[in-house]
Structures are given as structure tokens and as C-alpha cells.
Amino acid sequence: MLIRRIAAGALGLLLLAGAGLAVAEPTPARQKELVHMVRQDCGSCHGMTLQGGLGPALLPAALADKPAEGLVATIIGGRPGTAMPPWHRFLAEDEAQWIVARLMEGFPK
Amino acid sequence: MRTVLYLLGLIATAILLAACGSVAVREGGSAVPLRGTGDLGLVIERASGHVTLVNTSSREAYARIGGLGDLSHASVVYSRDARYAYVFGRDGGLTKLDLLEARIVNRVMQSGNAIGGSISQDGRIVVAQNYTPGGIKAFDADTLELLSEVPAEYAPGQFSKVVGLADVPGNKFAYALFDGGEIWVSDFSDPKRPVTARYPAGRQPYDGLVTPNGRHYLAGLFGEDGVALLDLWQPEKGVQRILDKYGKGEEKLPVFKMPHLRGWSVAAGRAWLPAIGRHEVLVADASTWMETARVAVKGQPVFVMASPDGRQIWVNFAFPDNGWVQVIDTLSGQVVQTLQPGKAVLHMEFTPRGEAVWISARDDNRIVIYDTRSFLRIGSLAAEAPSGIFFTSRAARIGF
Numbered sequence: 289m290l291i292r293r294i295a296a297g298a299l300g301l302l303l304l305a306g307a308g309l310a311v312a313e314p315t316p317a318r319q320k321e322l323v324h325m326v327r328q329d330c331g332s333c334h335g336m337t338l339q340g341g342l343g344p345a346l347l348p349a350a351l352a353d354k355p356a357e358g359l360v361a362t363i364i365g366g367r368p369g370t371a372m373p374p375w376h377r378f379l380a381e382d383e384a385q386w387i388v389a390r391l392m393e394g395f396p397k
Numbered sequence: 398m399r400t401v402l403y404l405l406g407l408i409a410t411a412i413l414l415a416a417c418g419s420v421a422v423r424e425g426g427s428a429v430p431l432r433g434t435g436d437l438g439l440v441i442e443r444a445s446g447h448v449t450l451v452n453t454s455s456r457e458a459y460a461r462i463g464g465l466g467d468l469s470h471a472s473v474v475y476s477r478d479a480r481y482a483y484v485f486g487r488d489g490g491l492t493k494l495d496l497l498e499a500r501i502v503n504r505v506m507q508s509g510n511a512i513g514g515s516i517s518q519d520g521r522i523v524v525a526q527n528y529t530p531g532g533i534k535a536f537d538a539d540t541l542e543l544l545s546e547v548p549a550e551y552a553p554g555q556f557s558k559v560v561g562l563a564d565v566p567g568n569k570f571a572y573a574l575f576d577g578g579e580i581w582v583s584d585f586s587d588p589k590r591p592v593t594a595r596y597p598a599g600r601q602p603y604d605g606l607v608t609p610n611g612r613h614y615l616a617g618l619f620g621e622d623g624v625a626l627l628d629l630w631q632p633e634k635g636v637q638r639i640l641d642k643y644g645k646g647e648e649k650l651p652v653f654k655m656p657h658l659r660g661w662s663v664a665a666g667r668a669w670l671p672a673i674g675r676h677e678v679l680v681a682d683a684s685t686w687m688e689t690a691r692v693a694v695k696g697q698p699v700f701v702m703a704s705p706d707g708r709q710i711w712v713n714f715a716f717p718d719n720g721w722v723q724v725i726d727t728l729s730g731q732v733v734q735t736l737q738p739g740k741a742v743l744h745m746e747f748t749p750r751g752e753a754v755w756i757s758a759r760d761d762n763r764i765v766i767y768d769t770r771s772f773l774r775i776g777s778l779a780a781e782a783p784s785g786i787f788f789t790s791r792a793a794r795i796g797f
Contacts, residue, residue: 328741328759329716332654335487336443336469340510341528342558342575342603342655366651371601371619373651378717 312382322387323396325378333371338395342371346391359388434479435749437496438788440757440764441471441484442781448484449780450499453748453755453788456766456776460499466490466506472513472785475792476538477520482787483538485514485525493541496789503541507534515564518795522588524570526562533559533572535588544588551577551595561605561616561658563796565629573602573616573625580605580616580627580636596636598625606658607796608668608683615639617658619673626686639686640679643672650674654715656699660796664703665727669710671698678712678725690730695721700744703727704769705751705790713742713756722756724772734772738765743783749790757783 314322327336333343344350351359363384366374375384390396436454446468450460465471467488474483481502482494489508494501510529516522516538523536532548549557557574565571569584578600583593600620607614607629616625622644625636656671663669667689668681678701680690696718702711710725719741724734739758746755753775756765759782766776791797 324760329653331469332716335467335510337467337487339488341470341487341512342560371603371652371655373653 312385314383314386318383319386322379322383323390326387326391326395327397338391346395348392348394351392356385356388356392359391360384363387432497434496434789436789437479438746438786439473439482439484439494439496440755440778440780440783441468441473441785441787443469443471443759443784444782446486447781448482448494449778449783450496451755451764451778453753456753456778458778458780462494462499462501464501465492465504469784470512473787473791474514474516474523474797475787475789476516477792479789479792483514483516483523485511487511489525489527491523491525491536491541505536505541505543507536507543512558512560513562515562515570515797517564517568517570517585518566519568522568522585524562524564524585526559526572528558531556531558531574531576533562533570533583535585535591537588545585545591547581547583547591547593549574549577549581551579560603563605563607563614563660565607565614566611566795569629571605571607571614571627571629573598573605575601575603575619578602578620580614580625582614582627582629582632594632596627596632598627598636599623599638603655603673604658606660606662608663609660609794609796611795615658615662615668615670617656617670617673619652619655622673624670637686640670640681640688643679643688643691644675650697652697652715653717654697654699654719656697656701656715659702660794661702664707664710667727669701669703669725669727671701671712678710680730692725692730692732694723694725694732695735702745702747704747704754705749709769711745711754713745719743736767736772738767739763744785746786746788749788755786755788757786759783 334346335341338346364376366372440449446465447463449458451458466486470487484492489511491507493503508527511527514525523538525534534546535544549559551557557577560573560575562572571582580596580598583591585591599618602616603619605616614627623641624639626639652674668683670679672679678692696714698712700713712723722736723732726733738756740760743759744757764778768775
């Protein structure tokens with residue numbers, strides 16, 4: 289897992305250096321993993337369709353008035369006093385940013 | 398010629414029917430072999446709104462039914478004749494299936510966001526538990542007509558998500574209010590006018606169970622270390638706290654999936670319960686409710702499930718340890734087996750007498766069957782993102 293993430297990160301850096309881009313976008317393979325993780329593992333509480341369960345809905349309308357940085361911080365660090373755990377063991381911050389951006393526009397299937 | 402053959406066929410069918418008496422003729426004219434349902438069950442295919450009907454004797458699927466809506470976190474109860482399954486979908490859909498004819502007999506949308514359901518002791522009332530709007534709703538088990546509802550309004554204008562719904566003796570249902578921190582017991586003796594008693598339980602109950610004899614209701618707490626216990630034989634005594642402060646003031650650990658509780662937790666005179674966040678199974682004496690042991694396991698337990706004879710406890714785990722299953726021997730209290738049934742193990746179900754256990758591996762699109770004595774894989778079935786597995790033996794158990 290860790291090795292894969294380091295590899296993915298290194299590959300990302302190479303791509304960035306090569307293309308001279310400023311945006312850290314997860315590789316397509318990692319994007320697929322992230323979508324699966326959100327639908328299935330975040331979905332344990334937020335629902336596979338992200339319409340909410342024990343945790344709140346994560347649909348664009350529900351997130352529209354929330355600042356993206358706050359959502360990224362919630363994913364990475366959790367929310368003490370609630371059931372929301374920190375996911376930093378499994379996600380880099382730029383990956384959480386990518387997830388939040390996708391959630392706010394309507395999450396991929 | 399064709400007509401003659403057809404007539405011959407009809408005569409042969411009639412002779413067969415008369416001879417073996419093992420075929421029933423439906424109104425439409427098609428024949429179905431007579432059979433019981435004791436070795437049948439179903440598997441939820443969570444992503445596609447399908448269920449696969451299975452036979453635990455032949456270890457095969459025999460039918461697949463679609464159109465059940467959002468089945469992520471779906472659960473199932475059975476009619477007391479074990480012929481009909483009631484499937485509670487996440488989207489509030491309640492679907493009644495006929496296991497023999499392999500078809501949907503009825504379906505209603507009963508809420509916006511549901512988490513499961515239960516069936517009354519007399520089998521006449523099916524009750525759904527809902528997150529949105531928070532509360533429970535009772536339906537006629539025959540017609541799925543709405544009979545009554547109990548909104549989980551624990552303070553004026555404040556509604557709670559309902560968890561841990563279980564049927565208890567006397568056509569009552571016990572459940573817990575995640576946001577309200579209470580256990581409620583609703584008496585449906587008069588199904589249209591339920592009477593509800595409330596008991597303060599503790600912070601954020603996440604699920605509940607009824608002991609196999611129907612006497613005690615236990616609600617696991619997420620917001621604090623401990624379990625709320627209500628003696629249904631003398632509920633006026635209120636909730637007693639057991640396994641109190643099992644984390645002993647240690648920093649709370651993140652929980653990557655809420656554990657599930659059900660009456661299978663009691664075995665060999667003890668209750669075997671998942672510790673919240675910790676890689677442990679907590680063991681309490683089922684008469685004194687004092688902690689007797691802890692068993693270290695591979696991850697955060699989700700299902701801690703006793704075999705029907707109570708000799709083994711099978712445990713699966715939350716992400717990221719959800720590829721493992723461990724088996725605890727209840728006599729020695731030790732982990733005796735560590736298995737890797739597949740990717741993303743979501744659920745386990747024992748055959749009625751426990752010679753085999755069926756395990757769903759969601760990300761392998763597979764059900765894997767193990768012999769519980771040899772721990773050998775004895776079969777497998779394809780299923781699309783399988784989650785819950787429910788056999789008809791649940792029909793005869795209280796609290797399921």
C-alpha cells in the first residue's frame with residue numbers, strides 16, 4: 289500500500305516535472321482506487337450512493353455551502369466527537385483534495 | 398401428430414402428478430415441485446439491486462431477482478413459514494419475495510433512508526427502522542399495508558436515527574436512538590396503537606442485539622466505552638452499564654466501520670462483542686455480565702458471530718483488514734484459525750446446524766463456503782458485489 293503510494297507519488301512527480309503542470313492529479317489507476325474507496329468504505333456510513341446514512345450525505349447539494357479546505361481537513365484528520373475517523377493513513381492530502389473536488393461536482397460511479 | 402404428442406404429454410404429466418404427489422400446479426398451469434424452504438436463503442448483491450437465491454444443501458444459486466433498488470446495507474427477515482423474505486433496502490424500499498416461486502410479491506417505498514427491519518414474534522408485523530425520517534414503521538406482513546409508526550422524536554423537534562431494531566417477546570420491538578442516546582421498547586400488541594417505553598442508555602448507541610432467549614437487550618455504545626444492557630423481564634430497573642470503560646481512558650481509536658451486533662454474540666454462556674476501534678473481542682459472562690476475557694484479533698471486528706452450537710466465534714474486520722477472517726474457539730478462548738477468504742469480506746452466515754459457513758467477498762464477486770470443522774474451502778458461488786447472506790433458519794429465531 290505504502291510502496292504503491294510512494295511509487296504513484298514518484299510517478300506523479302515525474303509527470304509533473306515532464307509536463308510542467310502545477311496540478312497534482314492522482315494517476316488514473318489511483319483515481320479508480322479512490323472512487324472505489326469512497327463508494328465502498330466511506331459508503332459504509334455515508335451510503336454507497338452517498339445519500340447519507342449514519343454519516344451525512346456527500347452529494348453536491350449537501351456540500352455546496354461548505355468550504356473545500358474544511359472538507360479536506362475532515363477527511364484527513366477526522367472530526368473528534370463524531371464517528372468520522374481520520375483517513376491520513378490511507379490518503380495523501382492531494383488525494384483528499386481530488387476527492388472533495390469530485391464530490392462537489394457529483395462523484396464518479 | 399403434434400396434437401397426439403401434446404395429449405400424450407398431458408396424460409403423462411397427469412400420471413406423474415397422481416403417482417408421486419410431489420408436484421403442485423399453480424393457477425397459471427405451470428408445475429412446481431413441492432419442497433420446504435429450510436435449506437434456502439438469499440445473498441444481497443449490493444451494487445446492482447439484485448438478490449441471488451441459494452440452496453445450502455446443493456451449495457448452488459437457483460434464481461436471481463432484480464429491481465430491489467439500493468441494496469447497500471440491505472438486511473432481510475423471514476416470514477414464520479420461512480417462505481417469504483422481507484428485504485429492507487437502504488433507499489427505504491421494502492420488498493417481499495417468495496423463495497419458492499423466486500419472484501417479488503410486493504414492494505413499497507416506506508422511507509427515504511432505511512437501515513434494516515425486523516418481524517414480530519407472531520409473524521404478523523414487519524417493522525422497518527429508519528434514519529430519515531428517524532423512527533420505525535410497522536407494516537402488515539401479508540399486505541405491506543402501513544399499520545402505524547413511532548417517530549424517534551427524543552426531544553421536541555429532534556429526531557434520531559434508529560439503530561439495532563430487534564423483535565422481543567410479546568410482539569414488542571427494542572431499538573436504540575443513535576442521536577437520542579436512548580433504548581426504546583415499543584409494544585405492538587395493538588398494531589395500530591403502539592405503546593413505547595424509553596430508557597436512557599448512553600452516548601451514541603450504534604447497534605443492538607437481543608440475547609437468544611429474548612431476555613436481554615444490549616446496545617453497543619460508540620460515544621463511550623461500554624455497553625447498555627436492559628433486562629426485558631424487569632425493564633423498570635432501567636439500563637445497566639456493562640463492560641464499562643473497557644478502553645480505560647486510553648485515547649479513542651478511529652473506527653473505519655461500525656460493528657454489527659445480533660443475537661449470535663452469545664455462546665458457551667458468554668457474550669462475545671466487538672470492541673470499538675480496538676483490535677479486540679470483549680468477552681462477558683452472560684449471567685453476571687462481568688468481563689471475563691479479551692481476545693486479541695487481527696483488526697477492528699465488524700461481525701463477531703457464534704456458530705449455532707456455540708463452539709466457534711467467527712470474526713471479520715473493518716477496512717483495511719477486511720480480507721481476513723479469524724476463528725476463536727470458545728472452549729480455549731484462543732484464535733485457532735486465520736483465513737483469507739477474499740477481498741473485502743462483508744458478511745458470514747452459518748448453515749442452520751453449522752457444518753458450513755458462507756462468506757461474502759465483495760471485491761472478488763464471490764461467496765466462499767468453508768467447512769467449519771476442517772476449515773477447508775468446500776465451495777464457491779459467483780455473485781456481484783455480495784454483502785449480506787441470509788438463510789431461512791433466521792425465521793425461527795427471536796431478535797433476528
